């Protein structure tokens with residue numbers, strides 16, 4: 001039952017992702033979490049490395065969409081700069097915003113990946129819809145207090161459990 005929380009892939013940074021492998025798997029769309037995945041939470045722009053990486057993704061033909069639990073002004077501003085469509089106030093892991101994002105990239109769930117830094121929002125939500133889920137080590141931005149207080153502690157416990165079970 002805990003498999004619903006388990007990412008299909010675990011990477012330490014975005015540029016590490018093997019895009020050819022994703023293409024081979026038949027993936028065509030990629031949903032991207034915003035804060036601490038492609039931009040440090042609390043900062044106003046993506047690093048040049050991440051911008052290059054996003055261009056590379058698009059160059060490979062992937063359709064992108066940002067899916068963020070953050071508020072509209074921040075998400076719209078950043079998405080506008082990156083020229084990537086976005087869903088904000090997403091309430092991940094609830095499904096509604098995932099369906100909205102799938103509508104924007106126009107790919108089926110099994111052709112779509114989600115990349116995010118949180119198990120209980122990005123990975124759980126993605127797994128519920130049958131997306132290809134990719135967990136990335138968070139960028140070093142300051143975190144929402146609820147994330148710190150609840151999600152990160154629970155993630156640690158879950159990861160310790162997986163290690164024990166040698167998942």
Ligand SMILES: [Mg+2]
Nearest residue numbers: 033035036117
């Ligand atoms: Mg995040």
